[in-house]
Amino acid sequence: MMPAPTPAMPSAMSSAPPPALSSARTPAAGPSGRPVPAPDAPAIDVRGLGKDYGGRAVVQTLNFQVRPGEVFGLLGPNGAGKTTTILMLLGLTEATRGQVRVLGEDPWRNPLAVKRQVGYMPDSVGFYDHLSARDNLRYTARLLGIPRQERDGRIAEALERVGLLDRIDQRAGTFSHGMRRRLGLAEILLKRAAIAILDEPTSGLDPQSTEAFLRMIEALREDGVTVLLSSHLLDQMQRICDRVALFNAGRIALMGPVRDLARQVLGGHSHEVHLHADGPELRSVLAAVPGVGGVRVQGPGHYVLQAESDVRAQAAQAAVLAGAQLRDLAVDTPSLDRIYRQTFTEDTPT
Numbered sequence: 001m002m003p004a005p006t007p008a009m010p011s012a013m014s015s016a017p018p019p020a021l022s023s024a025r026t027p028a029a030g031p032s033g034r035p036v037p038a039p040d041a042p043a044i045d046v047r048g049l050g051k052d053y054g055g056r057a058v059v060q061t062l063n064f065q066v067r068p069g070e071v072f073g074l075l076g077p078n079g080a081g082k083t084t085t086i087l088m089l090l091g092l093t094e095a096t097r098g099q100v101r102v103l104g105e106d107p108w109r110n111p112l113a114v115k116r117q118v119g120y121m122p123d124s125v126g127f128y129d130h131l132s133a134r135d136n137l138r139y140t141a142r143l144l145g146i147p148r149q150e151r152d153g154r155i156a157e158a159l160e161r162v163g164l165l166d167r168i169d170q171r172a173g174t175f176s177h178g179m180r181r182r183l184g185l186a187e188i189l190l191k192r193a194a195i196a197i198l199d200e201p202t203s204g205l206d207p208q209s210t211e212a213f214l215r216m217i218e219a220l221r222e223d224g225v226t227v228l229l230s231s232h233l234l235d236q237m238q239r240i241c242d243r244v245a246l247f248n249a250g251r252i253a254l255m256g257p258v259r260d261l262a263r264q265v266l267g268g269h270s271h272e273v274h275l276h277a278d279g280p281e282l283r284s285v286l287a288a289v290p291g292v293g294g295v296r297v298q299g300p301g302h303y304v305l306q307a308e309s310d311v312r313a314q315a316a317q318a319a320v321l322a323g324a325q326l327r328d329l330a331v332d333t334p335s336l337d338r339i340y341r342q343t344f345t346e347d348t349p350t
């Protein structure tokens with residue numbers, strides 16, 4: 001493969017075989033003789049997974065499943081254990097405990113079977129700097145065994161999708177950080193991987209490049225690719241992830257769709273409506289608006305409504321009918337950053 005700064009794939013397994021995962025496979029065998037994953041099996045199935053370095057658990061005991069076609073985010077601060085988890089999913093480092101199946105395969109026992117179907121973009125993408133984008137991808141295409149007559153067409157298609165077709169003959173060594181990331185994604189597209197694993201995909205990108213990259217990840221989802229990504233940029237990822245696992249100190253502290261996490265952490269509500277109005281005491285009027293679960297007064301004439309949905313219109317109408325003069329109205333759906341901060345300041349794991 002290309003000279004990415006990642007450890008080499010292990011060629012043999014060195015631990016006792018783990019017990020079979022309960023639902024990840026059907027007993028049927030495919031043409032290779034290997035078990036074929038059931039159609040409803042998770043794309044990635046992680047059970048009790050952990051990793052120790054020097055006697056210290058850097059990944060504790062993870063349990064999560066990623067469904068086919070889902071965009072799943074492993075999110076948390078630097079050093080939380082996200083990259084170590086990804087390396088275990090790829091069979092690039094051996095788990096100390098627990099089990100992983102990627103498309104029904106054990107990545108430590110069958111790293112090549114996993115590698116065939118999984119595209120990986122590491123935190124720092126490595127290419128042959130003296131070669132053009134086209135030649136870097138030709139090299140990859142040869143390693144992937146893509147038939148010669150298909151290679152150039154697929155390379156052009158992949159580069160077009162990441163917006164690098166006009167740079168096809170430019171040397172990778174002259175590419176900016178953002179362009180290298182896009183070239184990394186082109187490699188995954190070239191491979192037609194069923195799963196894309198992206199480590200910190202938008203780290204170091206300016207806002208415009210970040211936006212472009214997020215759209216490219218959304219396009220992967222539209223293609224039915226399962227995406228697992230890691231990031232410490234929680235708010236950027238909140239938009240594109242179907243579900244997130246929030247990491248803290250090697251553990252998943254919260255997992256689910258962002259809106260569910262907001263409900264869990266913010267007292268059962270997913271929206272806050274801020275209403276500023278001059279006039280009579282409005283608290284009881286606003287509390288009676290359908291869908292409002294609670295009202296707090298945050299300052300003079302500043303009411304905060306906790307609700308299950310965006311109730312701005314109903315709240316404004318109720319305030320005006322009660323004789324108030326509306327000054328400002330806004331809705332706030334809590335950001336992942338806020339959920340994270342709130343969780344870990346109130347409940348800091350040891």
Ligand SMILES: Nc1ncnc2c1ncn2[C@@H]1O[C@H](COP(=O)(O)OP(=O)(O)OP(=O)(O)O)[C@@H](O)[C@H]1O
Pocket residue numbers: 053058076077078079080081082083084085200232
């Ligand atoms: N090969 C190693 N030997 C010893 N400790 C390691 C090794 N690799 C990672 N660690 C430690 O494991 C912990 C988790 O690191 P990891 O890289 O998985 O975190 P991360 O969440 O991906 O953060 P980052 O985004 O900074 O990479 C850190 O404390 C790190 O120092």
